[in-house]
Amino acid sequence: MGIRRKILLGCISLGILLFTAGVTSYFELARLNETTLQTVDKGVTGINYSKHLLDVMEAVDISVLEKMQDIKSIDTIEVSKVTAEMDSITKKLLFNFESSNAINEVVKHRKVYEEMLKLMPITGTSEQTKWYFNRYKVAYLNLAYSTKDFMVQSQEEVLDQTRLIQENAYRANMQGIMALAIAIIIIIMFFFMIDTYFIKPTTSITTALRNYLVHNTPFEVTFEGKDEVSNLKEYIEQIIRKIKAGKKNINS
Numbered sequence: 001m002g003i004r005r006k007i008l009l010g011c012i013s014l015g016i017l018l019f020t021a022g023v024t025s026y027f028e029l030a031r032l033n034e035t036t037l038q039t040v041d042k043g044v045t046g047i048n049y050s051k052h053l054l055d056v057m058e059a060v061d062i063s064v065l066e067k068m069q070d071i072k073s074i075d076t077i078e079v080s081k082v083t084a085e086m087d088s089i090t091k092k093l094l095f096n097f098e099s100s101n102a103i104n105e106v107v108k109h110r111k112v113y114e115e116m117l118k119l120m121p122i123t124g125t126s127e128q129t130k131w132y133f134n135r136y137k138v139a140y141l142n143l144a145y146s147t148k149d150f151m152v153q154s155q156e157e158v159l160d161q162t163r164l165i166q167e168n169a170y171r172a173n174m175q176g177i178m179a180l181a182i183a184i185i186i187i188i189m190f191f192f193m194i195d196t197y198f199i200k201p202t203t204s205i206t207t208a209l210r211n212y213l214v215h216n217t218p219f220e221v222t223f224e225g226k227d228e229v230s231n232l233k234e235y236i237e238q239i240i241r242k243i244k245a246g247k248k249n250i251n252s
Helices: 002-067 075-094 101-118 126-213 228-251
Strands: none
Touching: 002 075, 002 101, 002 126, 002 228, 075 101, 126 228
16 A cells, blocks of 8 residues: 555544544534424423412402402403413413423412302302311412422423533533544554655665765665555665666776
8 A cells, every 4th residue: 555545544444434424523512402402492381380370369359358358259251261371371381391290289279260250159258268267278378289289390391401401511621622532642652653664664775875875885675565655665775776887897
């Protein structure tokens, strides 16, 4: 194999390695970036929906207290509006998140809470008070607690996904480090290859030729190889033999 092919092969090998490492790192980082955005978006979405549901419940609770002071029941139209809004929120939760115990608890307690709103008594303050503290408040707190539990679960899932992303990022960095280490090894091997097959033989030929021309010492260079440098050595030896043969002819 000639020197040019050896150098070309070394350059191509190094280029392929660096290109592969670069492409792999790019797609890995792109995947991590997409996963990170999805994880953060999912966590923020869950928290926002939960907060929205809690805000609706708080507004309804204030409305219930106001109705109790007027010794009235909540209007069915108001209940329908609240029910529709809560349904919309829970449907979004079910659509954006996989079915889990936390979401199922929210859905279950939401239905109980909505039914409880329809049962608000209209006959006297004492019955409304009992209904509020013994039944309504229990349904309200159950829904509030289940919603907050879902918020906590969403935050924990974000933290778990963040840890997983961190591990994947570490593996991606390790791939880059390994590729860099291999590239350094290839560069060192490439240098020794050039030094062995080109620099040292060329230096030996140059030194031997200089000694022959200056000090008239025999041109003796010994190295193994079948490439351009070895051909150069053989051509120089042939020239020297022809020069010596020419001198002999002149002297004779």
